[in-house]
Amino acid sequence: MERLNCDNDDAVHSMLTKLSTLWKNRAAVNQELPDYWNLAFDPDKQDFTASLLPFRNHQAWQEAPEALQSKCLSYAWGIYNLKTIYIECNVVVPACEDIIKTPPPSHNRMLLQDVMSQALLDEALHTRMSIMACNYIYAMRKLAPLDFTAFNLVTWREGLLANCNAEWERRLTRFAIACASETLITDYLKTMAEDTSIQAICHEVTRTHAMDEWSHSSVFSFVATDIVHGLSRKEREYLRSIILKTVQMFANNELGAWGTVFSMLDFPNAREILNDVGDSNEISVYTDSVESLINRIGLTGKGLGSSQSAIAALHEEAYA
Template sequence: MTTMSAPAIGAGGHEAACDQSETRNLLQRIGDGWIRRAKVRREPIELCFDAARDDFLEERLPFHTHPGYRALDSATRTRILSAGWIIYNEKTVAIESAIVSPSCYDALDGRIPGLQPETIRHIVCETLVDEAYHLLLVANANRLTRTHRGLDDLRIPTFNLVRFMNREKAAYAEDWQKTLVHLATSVVSEIFVSDYLHQLSDCPHIQPMNTATVAAHRHDELAHSKIFTLLTETFYPALSPREQAFFADMLPKPIGWFADLELDIWASVLDQLGVPGAAGIIADCRPLNLAARSRLDYSRILGLSRDVGILDTAAGRDSFAAHGIAA
């Protein structure tokens, strides 16, 4: 992959939108605090399994109010909840390994303008260490869940979040375009993922191991959300006008991808579990995807877009409006 074209001085056009020195200082402080903050440097989580507890919250199932689901026997619903926990973890794995980590390597390899300073490279390396720990954390949790619940053979297909990103990348011929599609997806995912983890991170009603796993993960992701916001404030002004316009057009798209209910995943999983009436349950839930984006709080994406200058342009505002997001 070739390096994106280096912009001429002032090519970014939004130097005043963000105070670069303050952004760098904030990144430096976050990086310096990693030794105290990062969960990878703490004592390991006690992975004790309580078979009497449900593994997941029913309200996180996209079909939890469907009569077909409510009519299932308790044993089947318990297995579905265990599968829901496995899906939940596998999606975090997909976000870390297929989306965020490749963008970190793009930054380290010099494929993203403005992210070459050693301070930034250092914090990107710390982020990669965090992400590797998160992968281990959820892999251990899923391994125990699969073993205790008899779900060793359950297979999780590719998530739409990853499929949609890869499909979008394939639509463009230039390497810099593919890099920015991936980067936009990483920025949106890292801003949203702490909210994705929030509900389970302090839930007293489910498997204590699962709550502890999610809480540890979310602790780091709260910092990552800030890191990726600051990185965006750093690289966006360094893009050429053409690259800025492309990134502005791309940024709203992953909001919808992240919000997707992943019903294709659930169709496969319910089929594997032998759930009666599964096809009808999933079919009835398909219309819910039309309103999935409205269930996300994307105010931080809008705030970031405003801070870097995307919403100062008609094209930037139009890009959000085209996806039903009022800027």
Template sequence: MTTMSAPAIAPGGTDAAHQHEQSEVKALLQRIGDGWIKRAKVRRDAVDLAFDPARPDFLEELLPFHAHPLYQRLAPELKSKILSAGWIIYNEKTVAIESAIVSPSCYDALDGRIPGLTDETSRQIVCETLVDEAYHLLLVANANRLTRAQRGLEDLKIPGFNLVTMMNREKAVQSEDWQKILVHLATSVVSEIFVSDYLHQLSDCTEIQPMNMATVAAHRHDELAHSKIFTLMTKTFYPALSPREQAFFASVLPKPIEWFADLELDIWSSVLEQLRVPGAATIVADCRPLNAAARERLDYTGIVGLSHEVGILSTDAGRNSFTAMGIAI
């Protein structure tokens, strides 16, 4: 088991001020943890999986190629299949975030590999988060199973997501276990802050399949709390890192912003080919330039604000990493 270095006071903070701030953060985490029994969707009634075949499964405007003339000229039946595939991809991305990104960081915390998160309050929160994530996996698996059966998409294959691929690629170039843990943790923090907005696009959309809206709304209900939890946990673990670890975390933190924003066009290339969409290669190729500006679709002010609060942007490593990616600080 990898153990990181001894705790360090956050840049610019005094020991007394640091202890007071940490006490407040822990108290807030404890309140959130104690409220889980009443808040968590897994503790409530199951989502109604009634299916309305007349409703579209997904919002057309969320397709990266929705304005492309070749897509616009497709037959309504094929467009409907593409929208259903979009819903399946949307759910599979949430599965990737929960299972490949967030849950492993939770286990790192439970196994004592993240400084500052070894106390009982943190362990309680992490365990509750893992229960939530397991329920979300069941939630979207049920929705995708029903959608595939109703729309004749049982054999549709969804390749791996760039969000996970890029995180793993970054981990692979690091030589130390603690660096790999912090790369993964940075990706978890960014993903949990972003995922609420990602889900909000469909959580109150009455145009789509009612089951789909209800599924996303239930998921987002929990993720609103998770965003707050991971923000507070960052305020707990970052000051507990050594100066070297803090500098490394600061250098990595903005990278998952770009990874999360990726339009996942490789997945769409595969899916459109599987659906035998005419002009699929042209549609995807013409959308490639959009990926360069994909980050601007995201509101990353929460991550910038958090980085200011914990002192990341008071360091050269933090400022340099954000500005190198063109992120205003």
């Protein structure tokens, strides 16, 4: 495909080169990590930030015994890490592999492969870090591990790919969902990464993860900018639509996982909580990031409309 803007190509090349060069010292997960098993464990500290629970304001939750709430917060840590593992393995890694194996037509071909191979290594280490971190909490709290596979973002992605009619749609779908996820996760991680009141390991793991995901957001943004240069208007419209749809899935409350946890704990009034809360979380937490993303990578204007109109449509659809 024809490259559309040589000046922009030079800027993308410069940033990709910088990101690649800095990776060895930038990637927090690649530095010497603490021995999590030797971190001080405080049984009185929460293992998860309660303000992130989708049912935090529900009366049945607020009236539950403190010991039961504590177990739920430990399982919230398990849900977060298990979902992270599924997103890394099933969403981000395939998008990295696409570009490593068959990079898009670009003057930056080798750089695209380089930065995505670096991201791939980071994601493998994040996966290991999440496994260690949730197993640590299960062991210290003497809780049965959570087994759950049907995370909404992952199952929605599988359905979307199954309905694609062409390989270009499948490829852009894989990349769009990964790119949006790597951007949106920073908003979610920020809360726990800054919460020093939670368990030391939980704060340390989310802080390390957050540092890397801020960098991954930049990597995916500049790779996306390079890719967008070579797309037709139809392909740009498609990429943008999938990025915007990903916001709704990312904000999902994952009540399937919570239903499993409530069942394991025989939590009182669980059905009432699940029915009252519903699947959809507050998407406004993520809209600033996604608006910035579509502006930054060139998915506004030139017949695509403004980012403001895209966000307004997103809100309208979410609350219809």
